[in-house]
Every structure is written in C-alpha cells, then in structure tokens.
Amino acid sequence: MCETKMNRRDLIKNLATICGVAVANSMVSIPALASAKAFGEKQSGKSPTLFSGDNLAILRQICALTIPPTDTPGAAEVNCHLFIDHQLSTVYSSEQQQSAINVMSAINLASEEINKQSFVNADKTSQLALLSMLEASKAPFSETLRSDFKTIKGLIVFGYYTSQIGATKELTYLAVPGGFKGSVPLTTVGSAFSSKAYY
Template identity: 35%
Template sequence: MTAELTNHSRRRFLQGVLISLGTGLSNGLIGDNALAAALNYRVVPDGEPYQTKVLSNEQLMLLKRVCNTIIPATETPGAGDIGVHGFIDHQLYHCYDLNVHNRMRAILSVIETSSLRIYGHSFAQLNAEKQVVHLTRLETAAEPFSEQQRTDFKQLKALVCFGYYTSETGASHELVYQAYPGGFKGQIAYRGRAGYGSLAYY
C-alpha cells in the first residue's frame, strides 16, 4: 500500500469519526488544517519531556486526569494513558485561536477550583466515582456550573474523543479500523513459477 493511499484512507476514517460526534461537537474539528495536524501528531515516548504549547504543565496533568475520566481504561488504555492530553495541546496550538485557548484553560481552571471548593481536594485527588460525578455536574450545567462552562466542556470532550478515536489504540482496538474493510485479498491466482518480462501476457 502506498503512503498516499494510507493517508487518504486515514483521512476518510477521521472524517467519519468527526461526523459521528455530531454537527455541534465536530464543528471546528473537521477542517483540512485540523485533519492535517491530527495526522502529523506523534506521541512523545515515555521518559521524554513534552514541550507544552498552549497549556501549562499543571493544566496538562489535570487534563490527563479529565481524559481518563471521560474515556477510562477498560480492556484498552484510557484516553490519558495514551497521551490524548498532549494531542489536545497540539491541536489547540495548530488549529485554534487565542479565544479558544483561553476558554480551554478557563474550563480546566473551573474543574480544579470547583473541586477544591466542593470536596476540599484537587480533582486528581478525588476517587474515580467523584470525578465522574463532578464532570457530570459540569456537563449538565448543574450548580455551581454555568451554561457557558457546559458549552466549553463539551468542546473539550469533543477534542478528547477526536484524539482517542484517531489514535492507534482507539482506531484499531475500539473502532476496529481497517484500511481495507474485511481485509485485503488478492484476486490474481498463483499458477506457479513464471518469468514475466516486458512482452509477457497475463
């Protein structure tokens, strides 16, 4: 398979994932720039430092916890475990303006400060059940969260889903993505040894 064909196949797959997220959530994710950035993202191997682009190191670690709460580990790793938080930082830098950067920073700050106020602990210190409850309240704009914060969190969730389901883990294990659905089967029967030259007939 040529690199060009592989890239085209992946692009079609990414577009299908975005459409499945729904028009509202996929808005801003489906442009050529977003797809190109996603295709060019490479996860930083464990042990190597990651140079943040939009988020601070503290925000990135908080986002990792949020990613793992939205898509937790089951038979496959959670979203944070495969580096979706780094992918989001990458996408924000390449595909979004300062307004979106500030909104994503702000919603992460809201998650942390409200956790401290309600539970007396940072979001990372909450058990898994409380983390789910906390984000569910945000997603439904329950007290103390506002509708605008709910909207911003939905955009963050869309980025988490986009990052996870376009990763190798999400595509090959969760969605069982195949460049050739059903597998590739050659159609030319093998008839033994043949010397195919420039004048050979098939």
Template identity: 30%
Template sequence: MAMNRRDALKSVMVMMGGTMVGSTAILTGCAPEQQIEGLNFSPEDIAFLDEIGDTIIPETDTPGAKATGIGAFMVMMVKDTYDAEQQKTFVDGLNSIRKDFKSTKGSDFVEASAEDRLAYLNGMYEQYKSSKGEDAKVINMLRDLTVLGYFSSEIGATQALNYVEVPGRFDPCIPWNEGDKAYAI
C-alpha cells in the same frame, strides 16, 4: 502500515459534519487568524487533562484515554485549531474546574477518586445541557477532544475499535452481531 494521524483526524471531522470546535482549521489546514500568542500549558496542565480524559474514557478491557497521551493531544488541538475566544474559554474553563472541584470536594481533581471525578464531570455536563452558558462550554470541548483524540489514536483505533488496514477488499455485506466493535476509519 502506520496510521496517518492527520488523515484520520480529517476523516473523523468530516464524519462528524465539522461540528466540533476547531473543525474549520482541521478541514482547511489553516490555523485561525486570531489566536492567543504564547499560550503554554505546563506539565501539570497536561497531567490534569490526562486525568480528565481518563475520567471520560476510563481503562476497561482496553486502555483508557490517559494511555493515548490525551492531555498532550488536547493541548495540541487547542493551540493549533482553536481561535482566541475558544482558547480563552478552554483555559478559563480548566481553571474554573480546578477551583470549583477543590472547593466542592475538598481535594485536587488529580488526587480525587474516580467516582468523585465522574460525578463532578457528569454534573458539569448536566449544567451544559440545561444552561448552554460560557462556563459550561468547556465540558463539551473536553468531551469532544477526548473522543476525537482517543478514537483517532493507535490504541483507540486498533484496540477499542475493529481496525481493518486499508487498502483491503471491498465487502459490502459484513455480518455484525450485538457486542461487536464498531469499525475504525
């Protein structure tokens, strides 16, 4: 049985308590009233988002976020569920990351080593925790979108999580051992 991505997204949002940016649009099924018209992302933007996602969830014994097409997922979520202010924050944040990374590290984010990318994003996250400023909000958006997209994808749900196809039998006492995968929704 194939997973229905829309139902999986709604389930994840309900479990998260609707705390993610754009959650109202997902839960109600309605697009926000105020959105940026003609908002487009280039293939280079999607590749950039793929690399950011793969830095947040890298390939280990399971495929990383890039393998799920996380860049295209982020673009879809920003275009379909974010309001104009959130979209502007996201786009401005991406442009800021590009510019700041290049001036700080001397290379493009996509061409940099995984260690440099991770150090930069961790620094952004520390800034987010301490300042809560507009510029720092984008790291929270990127993190939330990456986690949501990865774990609601087929790869994330079946390879990174313990996926049990539904409907299944009810078993209230499932043994769990340290190191076992969490169950997918």
C-alpha cells in the same frame, strides 16, 4: 495521530453525536487533520505548550475518566491530553484556548470548594460527580463552561480514535475494507451510479 486512513464522514457523524455538528466539523477540518497528523509524527518527546502542569494533570484525569482503560489502553495512556494541548495550540483561536484553560481552572476551583481538595487529588466518584455537574451546567458551572467542555470532550474522542491504539485496537480495523476483488465483470456490478437526478 494514526497513520491509517480514517473515514472522515463516520468520524464527523460520531463526533456530532457527542458535541454537536458545528464543533465536529471544526475538529475534522483540513487544518485540524493536518495538525493531528503532525502530532502523531512528533509525539515522542512532545511537551505541552498551552496547559500548565496543574491544568495538564486535570486534563489527563478527565481523559482517563472519559475513555478509561479496559483490555485496551484508555485516553490518558495514549496521551490524549498532550494531543488536545497540541490541537488547541495549533488550530484554535486564542479565545478558544483561553476558554479551555478556564474550564480546567473552574473544575479545580469547584473541587476545592466542594471536595476540599484539588480535582486530581479527589477520589474518582467525586471527580465524576463534579463533571456531571458541569455537564448539566449546575452551579458553580455556567452554560458557557458546559459548552466549552463539550469541545474538550470532542477532542478527547477525536484524539483517541485517531490514535494508533484507538484506530486499530479499539475499532475494527481493515486496511482494505471489504477486501479487494480485481477483474470483476460489469454484469455482476450492474449500472454505474450517475448524476441523472440533476438533469
């Protein structure tokens, strides 16, 4: 989403902490990064292709709860819900797309059963309690739904921290990390690294 260059290794490490190594690697694959860049270039006037209006509203609220606004805009304000819709539509399989839709439907159904109202209309405390139940795969949520929800959370983090706000305002941003020092004598650098360990 952001035009600035990201450190792919750090991004994978942070995503792996949240959603596991396999999911993190799939999110920052070459096709996923290319799709994220395309979303950033075409974001204005972007309309969802995968989620219906109700499911998109649920996803937007989950984004808002996952990374709420502070002194910088939160995930919902930078349109992470539209980013997730885009990524799922362009990078993920039809089975994975359906799994994400199923998660939104299950969250809303559980809210109607437990809170007697839709997820979007429930108060924030009830919404967080419901998502905590999903995180713990407590009834009515299954382990499969919990696993699919991890992918969505990972996409929220990926979307937010590759957005312009996330990359330049929330994170410490330096166009040239460490600065540029030209004409450095080799004696101050020392021996260059080699692949001696392989011989």
